[in-house]
Amino acid sequence: MNTDPSEETTAPWAETAVREAGHLHRPTREDQVLERIERARRGKARIREELITLAHGAGGKATHTLIEAVFLEAFRNPLLEPLADGAVTGDLALTTDAYVVKPLFFPGGDIGDLAINGTVNDLAMCGATPRHLTASFILEEGLPIADLRRITASMAAAARAADVHIVTGDTKVVENGKADGCYITTAGIGALDRGAALSAASVTPGDAVIVSGPIGDHGMTIMLARGELDLEAQLTSDTAPLHDLTARLLAACGDAVRCLRDATRGGVATVLNEIAAASRTCVVLDENAVPIRPQVRGACELLGIDPLYVACEGRMVAVVAPHRADAALDALRSHPLGADAALIGRAGDDPPGLVLLKTCFGGTRIVDLLVGDPLPRIC
């Protein structure tokens, strides 16, 4: 996905070597076909669909194409270009996020705390301490005021817990049927921690890949809470503010922390694919080491969904230089939100841009970006 032109040029010695090798080894037809695919892959992102479909919102390949072909194309600037969770300018980090969730209330939270925690976490992932938030509401005609009060009460509680204030906002009401009860957009600014220099591109072969706790809780909770499946499980969303956890990690490991990402839409697999692409490393995961609650694993198995792609709202992936990996794990585990933190893999050098999984069964497979939502399968 990342198309940095500087990465395309070959060193002069390599060109000579290729030329010399060419006398011995002519490209086969298979090589030519692969080369053609590779050229198409590197080419500019193009949207084929004429209308927005749900796949464009799922966080996978379709979302990436939409962002690059439409938004980046129109708004391109150096701050936007890394396409990170937030933008960093001077000592400030700035981010915004829109929240749509059905049902509005679910086990472990509601759209209100999601809207606060999500934006707090995007700032935390930039290495910033969240300061002020804004909140805009799109309300559907007919939404019970009692529901709105419940939502704002949990927003207020979440803001208190994250030590931020909601300092300005906006309200619009749309006709019945034009929205799912309530949509919320929050934006936030935070003060950058000195010493933090986080970027996915800085990940280096050898780095440790850590996840802060069991994955997939939020996504599976929502899927079951919709009540479309006759499945019941004791599951609650993991929605939580992570700024405290990131602060503790950065205090313990400083600039040994290369990159932090919260594993929301698209799950851990999507985040790791973005990191592998930006850093041109190969992320190798150990399936045995990935923490997943038995209920989540069971529900995923029944539905044919891979938990690596299921959303979390209170979990992050941290990539840390190898010599500080143990210190990072200790720091995370010293906090209740990181009690089950685990080292799940390492960055390697080849093949660049790829995420590989060593399966529990001892085999290997490639963990690719999904095109759209993970869909339950029948076959």
Next chain:
Amino acid sequence: MRFVDEYRDAGQARALSGQMAALCRPGRTYKFMEVCGGHTHTIYKHGLEDYLPDAVTLIHGPGCPVCVIPMGRLDDAIHIAEQPGVIMASFGDMMRVPGGRGSFLDAKARGADIRMVYSPLDALKIARQNPGKRVVFMAIGFETTAPSTAMTVLRAEAEGIHNFSVFCNHVTIIPAIKAILDSPDLHLDGFIGPGHVSAVIGCRPYEFIAHTYGKPLVVTGFEPLDVLRSVYQILTQLAHGRSQVENQYARVVPWNGNPKALNAISRVMELRPYFEWRGLGSISHSALQMTEKYAAYDAERLFHIPGVRVADPKACQCGEVLKGVLKPWECKVFGTACTPETPIGTCMVSSEGACAAYYNFGRFSRQRVKEATSP
């Protein structure tokens, strides 16, 4: 929830791996087809190819019910979904499959009411809750899912629900296997037989494969050790010069199948004279349609469907890829007209299809991936 860990033991897998290698005759290569999409998924999910001897190649067969639905049928389904007052209910993995006029997801974006369900009974529930709407269930799948569609129709009849119908695209596995076996350029040495389908139809229907065509077939479960054991059993048969139908999945599959499920199917459905398969073309008696008696539940009769056949482009060579004659990259349209974003044939539709997998990852050889993950 607990898992059948005894079928996921890496130690046993390593032992089997050695035994399989010992069964391979030096200098010979083996091509086995796993007929069922569920097996393809198991092989992919657990990385089973790492355990196979280098001489053994697995070919992904036509058993992904979503991938074999031809474009024209999908266009018909979208046509039905776009009629006023219709709610179309479909399994999740059907949503993204492209027809001649886009996928269900695209039709939904244009305003059609298409909902994802997990079983036909969920579709019936929607019909009960929306008496003013006409609810159509997009029925797909092999003999695995056909009984539940049939039971749902019988339930609708018993409850007197009249706003529910089925767009029947159920297919049958045997004619598809036979079509592959009948091709003159067949390069297959044996079959990993479907598990869920066999739980319904039993093992007998496969006997012609062993007897007439001389190919071993082992009916197989869906845990990783199941699949490895079945490959071991096929190799054993070949090493001993046998070709038989064996049932590795006896814990689920009765030799004679499930008469109750078969009975439900035959009460509601009958064989079609012929049905078009994406990539394989028209195959006679390879699919089911609703019987005259259940015409009131047959969306094909209730709605005027265009029924336009959208031919697979001539250049599409899915059939050859499925038969193991061609490698994906040798197909004329691979990577040009046919890509994961614009799939033509069944092999490119599912992300686990041979062509889609090769398109995405062909540049990384198995060896390179193996080396990258070894400590």
